[in-house]
Each structure stands twice: as structure tokens, then as C-alpha cells.
Amino acid sequence: MPKALLIIGCLLGFAPSLFAQELNCQVVVNAENIQTQDKRIFQDMERAFTQFMNNTQWTEDQFKTEEKIRCRVMINLKSMPSIGQFKGTASIQAVRPVYGSNYETVDFLFYADPNWSFEYNESQPMDYSPTNFTSNIVSLLSFYANIIIGTDYDTFEEKGGQQFFDAANQIVSNAQSNNSVGWNQFDGNINRYNLIDDYLNGQLVALREGNYIYHRQALDQFEKDPVAAQKLIVGVLQELEKIHNLRPNSLALRTWLDTKNSELVNIFSEGDMTARKEAHDILMKIDPSRAEDYKKILSN
Template identity: 45%
Template sequence: MKILGLALIFIASISFSQELNCRVIVNALQVQTTERAVFTEMETEFAQFLNTTKWTNDAFEEEEVINCNLVITISEMPSIGVFKASVQVLSSRPVYGSGYETVLINFADRDWDFEYVQSQPLRFNENTFTSNITSMLAYYAYMIIGFDYDTFSEMGGTPHFQNAFKIVNNAQQTSYTGWQQFNSVRNRYWLIENVQNPQLEPIRKALYNYHRNGLDIITKDRQQAEKVILQALSDIQRANRARPRSILTISFMDAKSGELQQLFSESNLATRRQAYNLLSNIDPSRTDEYKALIE
């Protein structure tokens, strides 16, 4: 079911019974240290935590496992065992009846500081904060699963987003950045806040229509698929008017802008104009790119 697509690098699945097939990449080129083995161990341990933990009560077949990447760029090591980093989170899901895989999440988390000791087990308790490593990894595990489920059934990711929200709540009393509403307008707190905000619910419903009723039928009925996707964009536009430039809207467009340009480039002029008007309104920073649709 999972087929390599786009420019994302996803590792081949071997045998999975859990929900995630996550590749973790640790880039520590900015850190000056002779002890490089710690970064290789991070990759292995973080990936093992994500890929062997059972995150849901659902049974997953091997071909249903969710492909994702976490690219961790370590910018500082203020002291031994203490790290400051940013994380790029990528996930995808296949488009039915095609060899194409569509990006669901392309999110940059710029504020992650943590302590890591080699050979120390990674422990996670969903009811309490235990470490900033497992809390961050578990948070994105639930977010990745939630967005994936939202594309297969309307609002289907709700229980997984609730688990992510619980992790954010547990982290409120810590001093770690990225969990509080006052640290930034683009962090873990605001991403889950947006997902659960009633004003932005049209975006989550649009995720289902865009993928299940749009992309998944495009090889069979392109005209109907285009109609559904345009309606999904219209729903996102409505949510964007209620909450302009929300992180959820920005995250959607970061994942989908290139795909939408390619998709509508094959449409008739009237459809391309409609797509251009919606896209340039929702995502004005890319207006010049979208102009190619009407030129």
C-alpha cells in the first residue's frame, strides 16, 4: 500500500506490526565534539521507540504502516548530554490506485532542547511527563497517526489528537520550550490547539474530502476529484478567514502547495483560474508560484 513518491526519502518496510515506519535522521554537523557515536545511537534509539511502541488499539497490516521521517538538526551542545535542536516532521500516505504518495505533514519544530545519556532506556508514561525526548517523540507519533486517520474518515484522528493534547498538558509545568502558548506562535502547543479549535474544524474535514473523495478517485474520475478538491480548498479558505494564517493552514500549504500546482496544471483554464484564486488567497506568500496556473 505504501509506495515511494515525491522527493521524500522513506525507508523500505520490512516487517511491521506497529503503526509507524519512521526513519530518524540526526544531523549534528554544527556540533564540535569527538564523541560522534552518541548521534548514531540517537538515530537508532529514537527510531526504535517510535516504531516498536504500540500507539493505538488498532491492528495494522504491514502495508498499512504509516511512513514518516524525523530529521533532527542539532545546533548546540551546551554541555555534555545536553542538546538544542530543531526537528522537521514529514509523513505521507498512498493515493489509491496510483504509484503516488502524498505528503500529509511537513512541519518544522524549531525549539527542542533535551538531555540524552547513552544506553539510558527511553521511558514514556502518557499520564505524566518523564522526559523531553519521549514526550516530543510521542507527541509527533500521535500527530502523525491523527492526520493519517483524518484522511481516511472524517475527524477520524480525534482520539490520537486527544493523546497529543494530553502530552502538551503534562509538559506545561516544565521549563522546556515548545510546549507553552507564550513561547512561539508556531510550536507544539499551537499545532494541537489549532487541530482542536472549532473554528478550524473545516480544515480537518477538508483533509478527508481532499484525500479520500478527491485524490483517491482522481485516476477514475478526474473531473469529480477536481471538484471535491476545490471545495476542500474553499473550506480551508473559510477557516483561514476565521483564523488568518493559523499554523494548521500554513502546515497544510507547506505540505500541499507543490502537489496542488502540479494537479491543477493539467486542468482546463476555468478550473485553473478557480484554483489560483483560492490558493493565492489562502497562501499569499506563494502567489507568484501559483500564477503559473493562469499563464
């Protein structure tokens, strides 16, 4: 099994969750750039946001403690325009276990949502409604909770996360009435509208189907047959190349490559040279900004 899986999985650095439904989520709020004498509000944010993610029941399924989806939301606050109003960015990361091993793999990594703008006051109630807009911070957290769960379910069953991507899409629709940045198609190149639109776009369905093949059929079977696993992943990359040819600026494809690039280098750093060469050539084409990293695939 590629040792990179262990390295990547350890990046999250979780503590065990004492309360959770489906998620074991850690929310971290970085407020170094905010000038205020009362820092308690940021501690309260972390507590409230973490409890919201972990205590909300997002599915109708029952999760054992060890089955809960481990994830992390890093909120980097940039400014406080007025009391109770905050602007910043956020990074979201989630992992899943690789079966037959002690490793974990990152299955969703969104480096930086550039438009986290919300109102929050200490001890503010937070309640999720799948059909109504209640506040921007609830919508932000709920959107990514559903994306995380949808992605996780997709890795265990082909398009198994459909209902959660549908829920995320409904959150986008509801939040557009609030006129906050990040929920509309033309709010920059990186926004939540474009992300969920890609996941639900029929022309990009191979991306979600590939997530199942990559994780369940390849990584989960890697210990038993690494050569077969490599071939399956090459097949996934071939389908992603078609998506790149059709939609080279797809945000979902870019997110997948952000999530998997280091792991792919490790997976193909040894083994069948034919598979390694094909993976290398495709990755150089669809992710040229990481060309120096992908050269390592053929360096051994």
C-alpha cells in the same frame, strides 16, 4: 494522476522496516554543528529514537507491514550546552498511499519545529506514558507520533484521528510542567501548543474535514474521475479560505499549505479551467508568499 504525487512521495527515501507497530519511521540526527570527540552518542540517538517510534504501540489497531505509516523525523542539532543536553530544530514528514495508483502523497509536513531541547545519554531508556511526563525527548517524539497518526486517520475517515489529537494535547499539558520551550502558547509563533490547539479548535474543524475530502474522496478517486476530484478540492479550498478569513495566522492552516502547495499546482495544471481559475484565486489569497508558484496553474 498528477505526477507530482510520485515526486513528493519519493522525497522520504525509506528503507523497509523490520520492526514496527503502526509507524515505519526513520529518524535522522544531524550533529555536524556539535563539537565532540565521541560521535557514538548520535548514532545511539538515531537507533534509540527510531526504535521508540516504531516499537511503541500507539493504537489498538492491527497494521499489516504494507499498511504502516511511513514518516521521517529530521533532527538538526545546533548546540550541546553541557554533556547530555542538546538543542536544535526538527522537521517531520509523513506520507500515505493514493489508492488506484502507484503514487504517494505527503499528508503532513512540519518544516521546522524551532525548539527541540532535550537531555539524552547513551542507552537511556525511553518509555511512553500517555498520562505522565517522563522526559522531554519522549514527549517530543510522542507528540509527533500522535500528530502523524491522527492526520493519517483523518484522511481515511472524517475526524477519524480525534483520539490521537487528544493524546497529543495531553502530551502538551503534561510537558508544560517541565518548562521546556515549545509547549506553551507564547513560545514564539511556531510551537506545539498552537499546532494542536488549532487541530482541536471547533472554528477550524473544516481543516480536518477537508483532509478527508481531499484525500479519500478526491485523490483516491482521481484516476477514475479527475474533473470531479478537482471540484471536490476546490470545495476544500473554499473552506480553507473561510478559515484564513477567520484565523489568517493559523499554524495548522500554514502547515497544510506547506504540505500541499506543490501538489495543488500539479493537480490544477490541467483540466477544467473554471476549477483551475477558482483554485488559483483562492491560493493566491491564502498563501501569497507562493504567488509565483501558483501562477503556473494558469500558465498552460
